[in-house]
Amino acid sequence: MERERIEEPTLPVAAVARRLGIAPATLRTWDRRYGIGPREHTTGRHRRYAPADIARLELMQQALLRGSSPAEAAEYALRATDHEPEPPAESVPVPRESDLLRAAGARSAAVLGLGRAAMAMDAVATQQLIADSIRGLGVVAVWDDVLRPVLTALATRCAQSGESVEVEHLVHECTLAAVIGATPAVTAPRNPRPVLLCCAPEERHALPLYVLRAALADGGVGTQMLGAALPADALAAAVRRTGPAAVAVWSQLPGSAGAELFERVPRTRQRVRLFACGPGWFTTDLPDRVDRAEDVGDAADRIATLVGAAR
Incomplete structure (x- = not known):
């Protein structure tokens, strides 16, 4: 029995995230x-999820979609898979089949709710x-599935009318306020040298960069934010002064992206990883x-x- 359990097929973080539709x-x-998380110890830093681990995650996700807090949903999932009595309905509702059928539209409901609050100019809500x-879902999932659809719809409306x-x-x-509020302070980063985050010199859409910083901080990666429309000379100076582990340059629009920017990043004694991030780089060699x-x-x-953070 022990041999069978050990040989169960397992999945890495990225594959499980795709299966659940959430961010790693x-x-x-x-x-x-x-x-x-994974119940069994795995070698190295790579987490691998067995079928039972994935089942727990699915239960947690279902409870979240019914309105439970993350802590309540986690407690429910752990109890259910440990064969303990289910918690009271008023604490953590047990997902019903009808709820599972509606799960695919849960984020659409969040989009609609956000759209209504915004159109009412209710900043607090x-x-x-x-x-x-x-x-509940993580900053990357909310950015991809909730915020981007709302911002895109508003931008289209502004452009058309x-x-x-x-x-x-x-x-x-x-x-911006919510993402900054959700960005933990990384007091003991996994990377000894920071990751510099900036936008291309002509790029002023810096909001995705703040989402990226929050996601990296959540994984224990230390960053330095240099913000929107950073001139190439300023980026070069920052690299020389900080000796970063990596530089990530965001470009939202094709007109703001130029590959010559990376040629101006100075080479340092230690290797600096370079990342061209965002749709603005899609057609750039x-x-x-x-x-x-x-x-x-x-x-x-x-x-x-690539900078050595735990996956």
Whole structure:
């Protein structure tokens, strides 16, 4: 029996995250904060999830979709898989089949709720909805599945009719406040040298960069934020002064991305990893020493792995 248990097929973090539709950083958060992680010891730093581990995660996710707090959902999942009595319904509702059928639309409901609060110009409710979603699902999942759809819809409306500019600004500011509030202070980073985060010289869309910083901080990666529209000379000076482990340059729009920026990053005694992050780099030919990351989640995973952070 013990031999059969050990030889059960297991999945890495990235595969489990894709299966559940959440960010790898969320899995790490649930493991660290609530103990919902692999039960068996694995060698090295790589977590691998057995079928029983994934079943626990699915139970936690179902409880979250019914409105439980992360701590309540974790307790419910642990008790259920340990064959303990189920908690009272008023504490952690037990998912029903009808709830599972509605699960796919849960994030759409969050989008609608956020949209209603924003259109009402209710800044308190807007920021609270974003913060609550981040606590339950993780900052990358909320960015991809809740915030981006709302911001894209508002930007389209502004471009087509000139309306709702004030709403777009409100959502932007509330998102920035919620993401900064959800970014833990990394007092003992896993990387001895920092990761520099900045936008391309002509890029002023810095909000994804703050989401990336929050995701990296959640994994114990130390960063230094240099913000929007950083001139190439300033980036070069920052690299010389800090000797970073990596530099991540965000570009949202194609017009802001130029591969020559990376040629101006000075070489240091220790290797500096270079990352071109965001959709603005999609059609840009990059030097061989530059890694391309398509979105925030991809960037967070690649940077965390290559600078030596735990997966």
